[in-house]
Amino acid sequence: MSILLKNGQVIDHHQLIAQDILIDNGVIQDKQGQIETDADQVIDLHGALITPGLVDMHVHLREPGYTNKETIVTGAKAAAHGGFTMIGAMANINPTCDTPEKFHAQEQRNEAGIVKIKQYAPVTQGRAGHQAIDFAALHEAGAQVFSDDGSGIQDAAVVFDAMKQLAKLGLPLCDHAQDEQLSFGGVINCGDVSERLGLPGLPDISETAQIARNLIIAQETGVHYHVCHVSTTESVELVRQAKRHGVNVTCEVTPHHLLLDEDDIKEDDPQFKMNPPLREVTDRQACIAGLMDGTIDIIATDHAPHTDEEKQHGFLNSPNGIVGSETAFALLYTKFVKSGIWTLQQLVDWMSINPIQIFNLDDAGQLRVGDAADIAVFDLTTDFVIDEENFFSKGHNSPFVGDHVNGLTVLTMVDGQVVYRRGTNE
Ligand SMILES: NC(=O)N[C@@H](CC(=O)O)C(=O)O
Numbered sequence: 001m002s003i004l005l006k007n008g009q010v011i012d013h014h015q016l017i018a019q020d021i022l023i024d025n026g027v028i029q030d031k032q033g034q035i036e037t038d039a040d041q042v043i044d045l046h047g048a049l050i051t052p053g054l055v056d057m058h059v060h061l062r063e064p065g066y067t068n069k070e071t072i073v074t075g076a077k078a079a080a081h082g083g084f085t086m087i088g089a090m091a092n093i094n095p096t097c098d099t100p101e102k103f104h105a106q107e108q109r110n111e112a113g114i115v116k117i118k119q120y121a122p123v124t125q126g127r128a129g130h131q132a133i134d135f136a137a138l139h140e141a142g143a144q145v146f147s148d149d150g151s152g153i154q155d156a157a158v159v160f161d162a163m164k165q166l167a168k169l170g171l172p173l174c175d176h177a178q179d180e181q182l183s184f185g186g187v188i189n190c191g192d193v194s195e196r197l198g199l200p201g202l203p204d205i206s207e208t209a210q211i212a213r214n215l216i217i218a219q220e221t222g223v224h225y226h227v228c229h230v231s232t233t234e235s236v237e238l239v240r241q242a243k244r245h246g247v248n249v250t251c252e253v254t255p256h257h258l259l260l261d262e263d264d265i266k267e268d269d270p271q272f273k274m275n276p277p278l279r280e281v282t283d284r285q286a287c288i289a290g291l292m293d294g295t296i297d298i299i300a301t302d303h304a305p306h307t308d309e310e311k312q313h314g315f316l317n318s319p320n321g322i323v324g325s326e327t328a329f330a331l332l333y334t335k336f337v338k339s340g341i342w343t344l345q346q347l348v349d350w351m352s353i354n355p356i357q358i359f360n361l362d363d364a365g366q367l368r369v370g371d372a373a374d375i376a377v378f379d380l381t382t383d384f385v386i387d388e389e390n391f392f393s394k395g396h397n398s399p400f401v402g403d404h405v406n407g408l409t410v411l412t413m414v415d416g417q418v419v420y421r422r423g424t425n426e
């Protein structure tokens with residue numbers, strides 16, 4: 001089955017140029033100004049933007065264990081709706097996939113997803129933080145990325161052991177950095193806003209202190225240490241200095257830590273509750289600066305769906321997390337690209353090319369002739385309002401509902417198969 005995408009635009013040296021793309025057998029066969037050929041299907045893109053399929057290496061799919069929040073099918077559909085063709089599925093599922101058998105079973109379940117799913121294996125058995133898993137066996141079973149995300153690993157000796165083993169295998173440790181003893185049961189950033197709302201504050205040193213410790217251990221072991229969702233000025237500065245000293249470290253930031261800060265929290269509204277919490281405006285600016293100078297390598301959504309009911313209990317008793325798959329590109333395009341702060345190329349690098357490179361995601365297409373046809377298409381001109389009624393995710397927990405944006409997904413393809421097309425809703 002061949003498909004010809006007509007009248008799209010691609011980014012070329014920070015400019016948009018008109019291009020047609022011919023796909024056959026799931027692969028990009030040709031890409032140039034005008035392609036005149038017979039194809040089984042011709043899709044007119046009317047000048048929309050074509051990018052490599054976006055890659056989101058921090059997603060919570062919730063299956064098995066919490067399918068009231070999300071399933072592999074709904075989470076993958078949400079990703080496709082956001083232009084993502086590959087997602088990294090975190091291991092805070094129940095049961096987690098900490099043995100080759102459980103990992104295989106999870107990979108089988110993931111086949112129901114319509115995008116490419118990189119399943120994380122945990123770092124420790126049962127994600128309990130005490131004993132490293134058998135990394136070689138899990139790698140043999142197909143695991144490429146490892147994380148206990150949801151919690152930080154408290155025991156430094158466990159981190160040291162895991163990093164030594166992962167270094168030997170040439171595999172990354174992806175770290176939710178959080179020192180429990182410095183967290184003090186906080187549910188919101190510790191500072192003016194926690195005080196104003198009378199809520200227990202989560203200090204930024206709970207994140208920063210653990211990153212500092214783990215950077216030292218990473219340097220000693222030579223492992224590829226990837227820091228998930230950095231949120232503080234000091235976290236960004238620590239990574240910046242470590243990179244200067246040759247530590248093999250990469251890191252990610254979420255859209256919400258780039259777009260929001262604690263001053264956006266006007267009342268006790270758990271749609272703004274996530275971990276790490278929204279920090280101060282200076283922290284948000286440090287994250288933006290970190291991206292722009294190459295300290296922060298990628299953007300990842302930390303898509304964390306919860307039910308409407310669960311999010312009705314204030315900051316104190318609602319779970320952490322917001323959904324992100326279906327809003328990330330539009331929000332970031334509108335806030336940063338349309339306003340001229342970033343180029344489209346930068347956004348696509350942070351949301352697609354860089355994650356492919358830092359995690360060696362060889363099966364992700366990058367829009368080159370000969371690549372897998374993993375493609376996203378966005379309409380940059382139509383204004384629309386973020387409406388949870390349009391979400392494919394089961395989670396509606398987003399502080400961005402009601403925002404006016406551009407960057408509507410028109411089409412998403414994985415290996416040349418249409419997995420989302422605007423106007424179709426199944
Ligand atoms: N980020 C969140 O606020 N929540 C995540 C866990 C995590 O990524 O730490 C979740 O699984 O709900």
Ligand SMILES: [Zn+2]
Nearest residue numbers: 149150176228
């Ligand atoms: Zn996390």
